[in-house]
Every structure is written in structure tokens, then in C-alpha cells.
Amino acid sequence: MSRKQQVDSAEGIARRLVEEMGGFDRSLSGLTQLVRKFSAIEFEVPELPDADGYLFQYGKVNWFPEPTFALGIVRQLEVVDSAGEHESYVQVQFELRYPLDEDLDSVGSHSEWWFPGGEVSFDSWLDSVDRAAISNRIAVKAPREFAIWQEMV
Secondary structure, three states: OOOOEOHHHHHHHHHHHHHHOOOOOOOHHHHHHHHHHHHOOOEOOOOOOOOEEEEEEEEEEOOOOOOEEEEEEEEEEEEEOOOOOEEEEEEEEEEEEEEOOHHHHOOOOEEEEEOOOOOOOHHHHHHHHHOOOHHHHHHOOOOOEEEEEEEEO
């Protein structure tokens, strides 16, 4: 059994994973494969059902200079203080960014969480993300960029 990783090292671990893979297929399927590999890494989080969860989200975003449609999967990890009390969450973001066109603009937005302990297994949930209706629309488009980053919320 490998030791659990520190939450603050999650972004670096994600980046190394992409490097070790030699990059990845920049499609929704490629993104879910990357997240599946990243999900195998255990982090030091409390033994609570909502301490290590995932968010699939997409939609038009307005914080870039050019019109952008972002699609991503987030891994959210709980951080606790020395007394074991909730302090914050670290979110590791895996995001594909596309030029916004009329087709993607018409899609709207979507967000969907998954946490352990629910009725749906992680593999089943990630398979459903891979088959999401948006996959057909973005399959014929090239992402402008792919980004990994970590933020505390």
C-alpha cells in the first residue's frame, strides 16, 4: 500500500501524471481517462464521504480576453486543521478550453457532483461523463488549450 499524498501537492502530482503519460488525447474521453488515473492517487483527507469528490462542469466563461467555452473535471479535497476541523477545500482543476462559437454558446451550462458512498460508483459516474451529450459537440472541435491548476476554496 502506498502512502497517502499531502493535499497541497495535488497539482504537482496531476502535472507529473500528464508528463508521464506523454500528454493525453484532448477530448472528453481523454480527459476522463486522465482523471481516472488521477483518482487512483490517495490523498490525506478525513474519512468522510464528502472529503474527496469530483465535479464535472461546462459552459461559457467570461474571464478570458476571447469568448471561451470551458469543460472540466475538478477533484475537491478537504483540508482540516490540527484539531481535525474543516479548514478549506483544495480543488484541482482539469480544464479544456474551446473558442466559443454559436453551437457551444447554445449548449448552456452544466455542473454535476459525485461523492463516494452514493448509489453510483465512481467508474459508472465517470463513464456517464464520458458519454454526456456534450461529447458529440466537442468531438469535432479543437480545444484552444488545456490547463491544470489548484485553488483553495
